[in-house]
Amino acid sequence: xxxxxxxxxxxxxxxxxxxxxxxxxxxxxxxxxxxxxxxxxxxxxxxxxxxxxxxxxxxxxxxxxxxxxxxxxxxxxxxxxxxxxxxxxxxxxxxxxxxxxxxxxxx
Amino acid sequence: xxxxxxxxxxxxxxxxxxxxxxxxxxxxxxxxxxxxxxxxxxxxxxxxxxxxxxxxxxxxxxxxxxxxxxxxxxxxxxxxxxxxxxxxxxxxxxxxxxxxxxxxxxxxxxxxxxxxxxxxxxxxxxxxxxxxxxxxxxxxxxxxxxxxxxxxxxxxxxxxxxxxxxxxxxxxxxxxxxxxxxxxxxxxxxxxxxxxxxxxxxxxxxxxxxxxxxxxxxxxxxxxxxxxxxxxxxxxxxxxxxxxxxxxxxxxxxxxxxxxxxxxxxxxxxxxxxxxxxxxxxxxxxxxxxxxxxxxxxxxxxxxxxxxxxxxxxxxxxxxxxxxxxxxxxxxxxxxxxxxxxxxxxxxxxxxxxxxxxxxxxxxxxxxxxxxxxxxxxxxxxxxxxxxxxxxxxxxxxxxxxxxxxxxxxxxxxxxxxxxxxxxxxxxxxxxxxxxxxxxxxxxxxxxxxxxxxxxxxxxxxxxxxxxxxxxxxxxxxxxxxxxxxxxxxxxxxxxxxxxxxxxxxxxxxxxxxxxxxxxxxxxxxxxxxxxxxxxxxxxxxxxxxxxxxxxxxxxxxxxxxxxxxxxxxxxxxxxxxxxxxxxxxxxxxxxxxxxxxxxxxxxxxxxxxxxxxxxxxxxxxxxxxxxxxxxxxxxxxxxxxxxxxxxxxxxxxxxxxxxxxxxxxxxx
Numbered sequence: 001x002x003x004x005x006x007x008x009x010x011x012x013x014x015x016x017x018x019x020x021x022x023x024x025x026x027x028x029x030x031x032x033x034x035x036x037x038x039x040x041x042x043x044x045x046x047x048x049x050x051x052x053x054x055x056x057x058x059x060x061x062x063x064x065x066x067x068x069x070x071x072x073x074x075x076x077x078x079x080x081x082x083x084x085x086x087x088x089x090x091x092x093x094x095x096x097x098x099x100x101x102x103x104x105x106x107x
Numbered sequence: 108x109x110x111x112x113x114x115x116x117x118x119x120x121x122x123x124x125x126x127x128x129x130x131x132x133x134x135x136x137x138x139x140x141x142x143x144x145x146x147x148x149x150x151x152x153x154x155x156x157x158x159x160x161x162x163x164x165x166x167x168x169x170x171x172x173x174x175x176x177x178x179x180x181x182x183x184x185x186x187x188x189x190x191x192x193x194x195x196x197x198x199x200x201x202x203x204x205x206x207x208x209x210x211x212x213x214x215x216x217x218x219x220x221x222x223x224x225x226x227x228x229x230x231x232x233x234x235x236x237x238x239x240x241x242x243x244x245x246x247x248x249x250x251x252x253x254x255x256x257x258x259x260x261x262x263x264x265x266x267x268x269x270x271x272x273x274x275x276x277x278x279x280x281x282x283x284x285x286x287x288x289x290x291x292x293x294x295x296x297x298x299x300x301x302x303x304x305x306x307x308x309x310x311x312x313x314x315x316x317x318x319x320x321x322x323x324x325x326x327x328x329x330x331x332x333x334x335x336x337x338x339x340x341x342x343x344x345x346x347x348x349x350x351x352x353x354x355x356x357x358x359x360x361x362x363x364x365x366x367x368x369x370x371x372x373x374x375x376x377x378x379x380x381x382x383x384x385x386x387x388x389x390x391x392x393x394x395x396x397x398x399x400x401x402x403x404x405x406x407x408x409x410x411x412x413x414x415x416x417x418x419x420x421x422x423x424x425x426x427x428x429x430x431x432x433x434x435x436x437x438x439x440x441x442x443x444x445x446x447x448x449x450x451x452x453x454x455x456x457x458x459x460x461x462x463x464x465x466x467x468x469x470x471x472x473x474x475x476x477x478x479x480x481x482x483x484x485x486x487x488x489x490x491x492x493x494x495x496x497x498x499x500x501x502x503x504x505x506x507x508x509x510x511x512x513x514x515x516x517x518x519x520x521x522x523x524x525x526x527x528x529x530x531x532x533x534x535x536x537x538x539x540x541x542x543x544x545x546x547x548x549x550x551x552x553x554x555x556x557x558x559x560x561x562x563x564x565x566x567x568x569x570x571x572x573x574x575x576x577x578x579x580x581x582x583x584x585x586x587x588x589x590x591x592x593x594x595x596x597x598x599x600x601x602x603x604x605x606x607x608x609x610x611x612x613x614x615x616x617x618x619x620x621x622x623x624x625x626x627x628x629x630x631x632x633x634x635x636x637x638x639x640x641x642x643x644x645x646x647x648x649x650x651x652x653x654x655x656x657x658x659x660x661x662x663x664x665x666x667x668x669x670x671x672x673x674x675x676x677x678x679x680x681x682x683x684x685x686x687x688x689x690x691x692x693x694x695x696x697x698x699x700x701x702x703x704x705x706x707x708x709x710x711x712x713x714x715x716x717x718x719x720x721x722x723x724x725x726x727x728x729x730x731x732x733x734x735x736x737x738x739x740x741x742x743x744x745x746x747x748x749x750x751x752x753x754x755x756x757x758x759x760x761x762x763x764x765x766x767x768x769x770x771x772x773x774x775x776x
Contacts, residue, residue, distance in 0.1 A: 102744075
């Protein structure tokens with residue numbers, strides 16, 4: 001991997017983040033919103049792997065970054081599980097999963 | 108010298124303790140004491156215990172004349188470091204001092220206090236709010252006893268304020284009546300003027316005696332009147348005579364406020380809006396005498412300059428005349444007696460100014476009894492006929508025998524007819540001023556005023572007696588049928604009548620007279636008991652003649668139910684109007700208050716409302732407008748919050764990577 005330039009990976013990561021943020025700001029559907037969050041999160045995971053392999057010390061060869069990435073994938077899965085539970089609850093409560101309508105927390 | 112009762116002196120603090128407990132008990136549980144007449148009997152019991160103890164202590168002091176028993180504890184002490192304003196530090200002391208002065212006052216306060224409490228049981232029975240009344244009266248009695256027994260100037264001031272506030276409460280006892288509420292305020296404010304002056308005097312003593320006085324400085328020893336058994340005057344070396352004179356005048360101001368001396372005398376007649384019992388105890392016998400007592404203490408333990416003494420003589424002599432003149436025309440039975448009190452207090456102040464402190468206290472002693480008697484008799488009349496207007500009364504001597512005789516004895520005593528109490532003391536005042544005037548010619552005018560006052564006093568008090576008791580029947584036929592009062596009211600009247608007869612002659616008993624003659628550490632104050640040389644007998648005959656003349660004048664004008672009406676065309680009409688309008692002093696004070704004080708107050712109100720409050724309200728409005736706009740961003744939609752987070756992150760990043768490196772002060776550049 002060391003043959004490829006760092007800037008390319010970082011550009012990919014930035015594009016992922018941009019796509020994710022765009023999705024977060026524009027989607028009203030809760031499930032699409034969760035997907036957008038996943039995309040944005042993956043840009044961060046990608047960064048860990050990339051920086052790990054570029055600056056990783058010799059004995060480990062960037063395994064630190066990859067191990068953090070694995071933890072983060074697990075975290076993302078948990079998050080999605082919680083998110084989907086909220087989607088179900090919201091759907092049961094309001095009959096819709098449009099987040100713009102879910103304003104009950106506002107007094 | 109030590110008598111069998113001296114062991115009691117150390118326990119003098121028990122005297123005020125009883126009424127203090129009564130105040131607490133009646134104040135907290137009075138509403139449940141209907142069968143004890145709402146706590147009245149508790150207060151009477153406490154006052155009785157205080158009376159027994161107080162009189163025993165006074166007797167102990169008589170048996171060992173001239174002892175000064177000081178028992179105190181230092182409340183707190185600030186050590187000095189040798190430099191600064193108080194190089195030797197300063198201490199605050201609480202304690203009791205039993206000396207001849209406090210022994211005299213103890214007798215007056217406890218005896219009159221107990222009798223008035225007893226009298227209240229019947230007199231106040233029909234009023235609402237009795238627990239409040241007895242609690243406040245007990246608190247007053249406790250404070251007054253604390254004042255009398257105070258062993259230092261600061262403690263004295265503390266209790267001085269306490270009796271003042273009790274006086275305010277009790278004048279305003281009928282607070283639903285606007286006149287009573289405003290009289291209470293007036294009394295509080297006018298005496299407050301005096302209290303501020305008094306406090307100013309104390310401040311000067313603070314400054315003057317930080318190092319002077321008994322070692323290591325009077326302030327360091329807690330302003331004790333008696334220092335290690337030595338009265339303080341013996342050690343006094345004022346370093347700055349001018350300031351010392353000013354301090355004396357300020358103390359006089361305080362005394363004038365409390366004792367209603369000119370020009371702070373307006374409040375006492377208005378204080379008659381309170382219950383008559385309160386007038387008898389507070390505004391005749393005890394609290395108003397506190398001013399005189401202060402002057403006595405100051406003259407005995409600290410001393411006055413000769414300028415101070417001249418001013419004291421002038422104020423006392425003038426007040427005696429001034430108040431007596433207003434008493435001659437008033438048609439309210441209580442107000443006449445109130446003016447009389449002001450006038451008699453003037454006599455006491457006059458005697459102290461003339462250098463005869465103990466003569467002033469002697470008159471205080473006798474006056475307390477016969478004036479309380481007059482008030483209680485007047486109270487019995489008011490209780491019976493339910494009016495205070497002299498011109499509606501008349502002929503009451505037939506139905507109210509005991510009261511009329513009691514009032515007659517009080518009146519004769521006040522008029523200075525021998526051998527009643529008032530004769531000895533008033534005569535002694537006059538002869539002491541006469542003696543002082545031999546060496547101080549400036550005193551003569553005030554001696555003449557005091558002599559004129561004798562005539563006026565006899566006239567006004569017998570005008571009251573004739574209008575109330577003589578004649579065939581009340582001038583106003585609608586008055587309720589009068590009758591003598593129940594025993595709780597007549598017993599105090601009878602006891603006080605006896606005292607009004609005997610209290611004056613009591614000083615010829617060597618033991619009692621010794622209280623007045625004693626002077627161990629300071630120059631003995633002459634004048635008590637009075638001596639009767641040829642000059643004295645001539646002067647006495649003159650003053651008795653004036654008194655009898657006053658009584659006869661009153662008889663000719665008002666006796667046997669006659670009502671004297673000054674013809675409209677008479678040249679004396681303007682004088683009468685002037686006296687009825689109280690020399691326009693009250694009008695003037697009101698005018699000053701409305702025009703000057705109110706204008707100044709309105710200016711400050713403007714500053715308060717528009718400058719200070721305006722600034723605060725401006726900020727308040729700014730932030731409330733801002734928050735009304737800002738709250739719109741709280742939409743509750745999760746996407747909006749996500750947007751805020753992203754924008755916030757972007758702003759933070761811009762700040763961190765673009766702005767910070769551009770500014771050298773933040774470590775960039």
